[in-house]
Amino acid sequence: MKSQRLTNTCGFQHFRFHALALGVLLLGAPGCQPDTSDEGLDTSTGTVEGGLRVANSLTTQALVLNAISTNPWANDLVAAGGLAPLFHPVTGNTYLRLQLRDVDAQRFMSYLVSCALPAGNTVAWKDPLTSTVRTWEGKAGLCPQWELGAPTDVCKRRVSSCLLARNNALGRRVELSMRGEDPLQPTLFSLETETRPVEYDPDLGNARVPSYETCTSTQLGVSRDCGWTADFIGRCTPGQTVRLGTGGKAPDQCTTGSALGSSSGARMMLRVCDGIIGCDQGSDRNLGQSQGTCATTNAAVTFTCGSGFFNVMSAPYDSSLTGAVNVAVETSTSAATSYRLSEKAVYRVREGAYYGNIFDSTALATKVFVDDTGHLVGKDQIIQGSVYKKMFSCQAPEWTNEAAYASHRVCALPGSGANCAAKPVGDCFNYSNPLASKCKKDDGAVVWGDGDFEECYDPSGTLWNEPITVFLNEPCGLMPGAPADSCVWRGSSTSKK
Structure with missing residues (x-):
């Protein structure tokens, strides 16, 4: 598999997977660090890179102590x-329905279905706490057969990797890119060629950015926080002046500049946000907005680049109307400015690989269950x-302190190394001592440069062929407030050790 984007919100993050065929990488080859550019996507084998986004917000505590996966009887049934x-x-x-009295069991099942089933497929269930019939939504499609029948061992291991990759201690919803290889389904996880902004903000309690919600009544003008649509993500040099538009001239170039972009249908507006998450009118991430420039109703914005990434939102001036935009960015002043970035370009921080099997009731360190009286034990x-x-989890060699990062990433109580969802095993790949690597390959060969770890081992020497490698947009996105030395990403493997 190679990549899909999903969301990590239940202690999980948004991530992506890649579907690629197995490849060969010689251990110890010099300069084997992943290419972080947008180029070099090799489609000569007939495989395609694409993307899938899902939420990562499953808390580690909910993952490790719930009445489904940590209950040996329920685990066996599922x-x-x-x-x-x-x-x-x-x-x-009826026994599984009883276990759903644990709300963390409900959350776990939501993520299991999201990992296993494809988008558009659902599993109906009855909430025993409210007697309401609800549904869990599919997303990643890693094991479609699980909807109606028993999963294969490969399915269970792949979904386990997905679940682990999507967990974080704080339940912070973060977008991520997950990559891997599946020789039998080479297009199962493909990278997006153009990536949309993230619509959910972890700083708002993982809620959707209000501006993306539908207006409940007709509203006019650029200051409203409803009825906006996500366009795409761009990259720029921090401190650089950037100009973009949908048919208007940049407001600082009314007499000398040319019109940028175009629009159709209703009169359209623009808003530019720092980073990859959309924003509201009053947000600190709002870099600029426009409902018309240079004495026209054609929108364009001039802004100063902040973090190095920006995203664009559009909306009709009249929320009851509809229109479309073609955003164009002025690139004459700096070749470093680009727009409509690919998934690979947006998610560049290689985190590590996750692998193993959650669905083995004999390998649980404890058990959680709801008894016949409804008591949660x-x-x-x-x-x-x-x-x-x-x-198991292994960390990319690009981290300064892999052990500290791993502990905070997979343990609900990282300070004491307790209530962990996996055992951190060290470097996924060690360039100076390849024999110490936990994975045989640091980049599957079908699409060179995407940096997915393959053929990973646990401490007993058992080989796992279904690892998922996670890439982030920013190093500490999953662990705000963690010790500074636990999430320092150097961006290069070759200087390590």
Whole structure:
């Protein structure tokens, strides 16, 4: 597999996977660091890179202590049957329905279905706390057969990797790119060639940015915080002046400049936000907005580049109307400015790989369950190390302190190394001592340069062929407030060790 974008919100993040065929990388080859440019996507083998975005917000605590996956009896049931019949609101398994009295079990199942089933497929279930029939939504499509029948071992391992990759201690919703290889389904996880801005803001409690919501009544003008649409993401040099538009001249070049971009339909407006997440009128990330420039109703914006990434939103001046935009960026002043970035260009920070099997009831360090009286048992435990004895993580060699990062990434109580979702095993790849690497390859060969770790080992020497490699937009996005030395990403592997 090679890449899909998903969201990490339940202690998980948005991530992406790549679907690629298996490749060969000679251990110890000099200069084997991943290429972070947009170029070099090799489609000569017939494989395609594309993308899928999902939410990463599953908290580590919910992942490691819930009445489904940490319950050996429920774990066995889920691993051996189809999700739709097992959780059917009327005829589903009564024991599993009892376990859904644990809200963390509900969250776990939401992410399991999101990882396993494709977009558009759902699993209906009855909430035992409210007697309401609800649905879990598919997204990544890593194991479609699980909807109606038992998953294969490969399916279970791949979905386990997905679940682990999408967890974080704080439940902070972060967009990420997940990459890997599947020789039997080479287009299962493809990279997006053009990437849309993120619509959910972790600083707003993982809520959707209000400006992306539909207006409840007709509103006019650029200051409103509803009825906006995400366009695309761009890159620039911090401190640089950037100009873009949808048919207007930049406001500082009314007499000398040329019109930038175009629009059709209704009169259209623009808003530019710093980073990759959309913004509202009063947000600190709002870099500029326009409902017309140079005595015209054609929109254009001049702004100063902030973080190095920016994203654009558009909206009709009259929220009851519809229109379309073609945003164009002035590039004559700096070749470093680009727009409509690919997934690979946006998600450049290689984090590490995740692999193993959550669905092995004999490899649980504890158990959590709802008893016949409805009492939740085992929820407040503190388990040293990993609750899942067959789940593992390795870190990219680009980190300054891989061990510290890994602990904060996979443990609910990182300071004590307790309630972890996996066992951190060290460097995924060690360039100065390849034999110490936990993975045989630091880049699958079908699409060179995307940096997916392949053929990874656990401490017992067992080989896992379904790792998922995570790439982030910013190093500390998943761990705000973590010690500074735990999330320093150097951006190059060759100087390490």
